Amino acid sequence: MTTDPASGHIPPSQSPYARTKAVCEAMFADIAATQPIRVLSLRYFNPIGADPKMRTGLQLRRPSHALGKMIQAQEEGVPFQITGTDYPTRDGSGIRDYIHVWDLAAAHVAALHEFDTLLSGSTTSRVINLGTGTGTTVRELLDAFNSVIDTPIGAIEVERRPGDVAGAYTRSERAGLLLHWQPAYSIADGIGHSLQWAGIRNEMLLE
Numbered sequence: 001m002t003t004d005p006a007s008g009h010i011p012p013s014q015s016p017y018a019r020t021k022a023v024c025e026a027m028f029a030d031i032a033a034t035q036p037i038r039v040l041s042l043r044y045f046n047p048i049g050a051d052p053k054m055r056t057g058l059q060l061r062r063p064s065h066a067l068g069k070m071i072q073a074q075e076e077g078v079p080f081q082i083t084g085t086d087y088p089t090r091d092g093s094g095i096r097d098y099i100h101v102w103d104l105a106a107a108h109v110a111a112l113h114e115f116d117t118l119l120s121g122s123t124t125s126r127v128i129n130l131g132t133g134t135g136t137t138v139r140e141l142l143d144a145f146n147s148v149i150d151t152p153i154g155a156i157e158v159e160r161r162p163g164d165v166a167g168a169y170t171r172s173e174r175a176g177l178l179l180h181w182q183p184a185y186s187i188a189d190g191i192g193h194s195l196q197w198a199g200i201r202n203e204m205l206l207e
């Protein structure tokens, strides 16, 4: 999505999931235009990683997202399933913009610092993409995963997930310009931190 919903235009979306986000952003823009409230919407792309100091991380024990499934495949000694290999991407697998959660956290701090500057006068709402600006396919994510673990996992190709789309990655210039924020962590960092957290998650989480 490239159009700012503050303009009143809801851009066409790739999926019902994306459309729900666009509709909510437009709704917030409408509310902010008529009520004493200002809204800065931060669009997360695909979060990976954990707190680099390992104080917290993903709470789900059996996540269904791509990196979670790779970690599960490694733990169980089974191949990772690539769900869909006929997408119009450079290698046929889905493409996403994987962003480290610590970078997302830093973007929130930056957003708080810049809030009053960004939302003043007649500008009562804004939308900012938070991603790296780089697309990574599932096969590329798997290669990156295998390059940080000792024994690489295998992969099998299966059908697309119902309702899934080829995917997207951000235009991230606006975040740099408005928030003075840039992602600092690499995909390898995110994978490494996710693996580290998966190793301690059960003892760290309260029952």
Ligand SMILES: O=c1ccn([C@@H]2O[C@H](COP(=O)(O)OP(=O)(O)O[C@H]3O[C@H](CO)[C@H](O)[C@H](O)[C@H]3O)[C@@H](O)[C@H]2O)c(=O)[nH]1
Binding pocket: 017, 045, 046, 047, 064, 065, 066, 067, 069, 081, 082, 083, 084, 093, 094, 095, 096, 138, 161, 164, 166, 167
């Ligand atoms: O076992 C898997 C799981 C995923 N994929 C592929 O990996 C890519 C990314 O899939 P994810 O499920 O990781 O991410 P999505 O962008 O599809 O979105 C999902 O993951 C997000 C978090 O990253 C949010 O939680 C969101 O609500 C949820 O729909 C897709 O091409 C998917 O087909 C596989 O090949 N095998």
